[in-house]
Amino acid sequence: MNRFLSRDSSAQLLQHIQDSGISYQYDYEKHRLVLLDEAGNEQVFFRLPIVLSPPGQNLPEGGVQYVVVLIQAGNCAMGYYEDGHNLDHKVFRSYMVRKKQGKSQIKYLKTKGKSRAGSRVRLGETVEFFDNINGRLQEYFEDHQIHRIAISCSKTLWPYLFDSKVATPFDKRDERLFKIPMHVHTPIYEVMLDVNKFLLKGELIYEPTQQPLIDSLLPGNFGFYNSEDLDTSSYT
Structure with a gap:
């Protein structure tokens, strides 16, 4: 219950x-x-x-500052929040899914390889997709003190996030990471706002x-x- x-x-x-x-x-x-x-x-x-501090800790001045990052194959919605309020957001989309099979290029590579032209295009967009995500994260971490990182990202995509040419501004073992405990629909701005309501x-x-x-x-x-x-x- x-x-x-x-x-x-x-x-x-x-x-x-x-x-x-x-x-x-x-x-x-x-x-x-x-x-x-x-x-x-x-x-x-x-x-x-997410905006409450753990027992025995004082609330940071100005409230908890955090990012919400929702990633699925070809879709990402992310934003920067202060004390529960969204102050910046960005949505990324990429051509990563094979139209007929509905399978992401990353999963397809494990079984079929990458010889076809369409596969190479999707691979290129996959690289750019994660570069863009990490680029925006870099901006957030450079401009703000981030207390928590609320993230939804499948294990399949996890390596692509951290092996991107643009470095992720935190590592896989960062203690601020908080895996969002809910199923997330296709990441768009409205879905990100719903996730934040849940986190609040x-x-x-x-x-x-x-x-x-x-x-x-x-x-x-x-x-x-x-x-x-x-x-x-x-x-x-």
């Missing part, structure tokens, strides 16, 4: 958990609290909004047997969303 909370309610709940002495661990990679029982067993997961909400994930604990954590004045109140069809 899951329950979504507004940013303000998430901040209240975070403070409530800290004040009540509930045992928890903080998972930086997934930006969430893991609530534990007396034996140290995991009970509830509380994913924090807190989320409680728990088993039905933990409902009494959830009820005790959420006093009546907490604003929250049941899963049916949101379009969660693409959330995982």
Whole structure:
């Protein structure tokens, strides 16, 4: 089961958990609290909004600065955000998909090679596609202090991002990386904004047997969303 909370309610709940002495661990990679029982067993997961700082850390002056990067074969939507607000965005498209088969050139290369002219064109556009992505990322990282990198990119495309001629301004093990925990539709500007709305909400994930604990954590004045109140069809 899951329950979504507004940013303000998430901040209240975070403070409530800290004040009540509930045992928890903080998972930086997934930006969430893991609530534990007396034996140290995991009970509830509380994913924090991306704009909230981890327990014990002060919010950066001006708020959390982060980038959202959504990459699929031939499509990318990305943007720079401050305290939840999108201040810059860019959409890239590339001819990387074979029209009849609907298969990306990268996957096709693993089985058929790259001898045909069309394949060479798609390969060239693939190289340019990732060069453009990294070029815009370089600008963001040069102009701003980036606290988190929210990214959605398949394992197939991961090497092409980091092996681009234009260097990626972070490495594969950068602790700021945050893999977006939802299925992302074809990246366009509107999809990126929807992803950001998801990242700005807190989320409680728990088993039905933990409902009494959830009820005790959420006093009546907490604003929250049941899963049916949101379009969660693409959330995982």
